[in-house]
Amino acid sequence: MRAYVALGSNLGDRALYLLEGLARLSRLPGTRLLRLSPVYETLPVGPPQPLYLNQVAELETALPPEDLLDALLEVEKALGRVRRERWGPRTLDLDLLLYGDRVLATSRLVLPHPRLHERAFVLVPLCDLIPGARHPLLGKTFAELLEALDTRGVRRVL
Secondary structure (H helix, E strand, C coil), X not given: CEEEEEEEECCCCHHHHHHXXXXXXXXXXXXXXXXXXXXXXXXXXXXXXXXXXXXXXXXXECCCHHHHHHHHHHHHHHCCCCCCCXXXXXXXXXXXXXXXXXXXXXXXXXXXXXXXXXXXXXXXXXXXXXXXXECCCCCCEHXXXXXXXXXXXXXXXX
């Protein structure tokens, strides 16, 4: 299954955390890293905190969505993620954005990611990979959804 994962880091060596996160994603069982968006520096959402580096990875995976979520959480934990406050700073944040066209809502996982269409720091790099793909619930392309957002706080760095 084709899956898209957002990576974000705003603590420590942000670029190194993204690289290590990608390396670990590429080693997940039954998973291949296919493509990467450029890296963007973005303004934080939530409490005052440092700027983020954000990127989106396209994966091909045999893992079911909840197993993939568990693997993402393990990677975050292994790289020092501590959950203190909602939308607080983090060494590495991994969000499962899309799992094919799957629509899912459980107590642990909502697909597509419930705030995907509201966040320029996710849509800009996602549009580098799949601008013409359609949001499984909203029916609009990701490029159309991005047009509705303010992207001034998103700056390509790599």
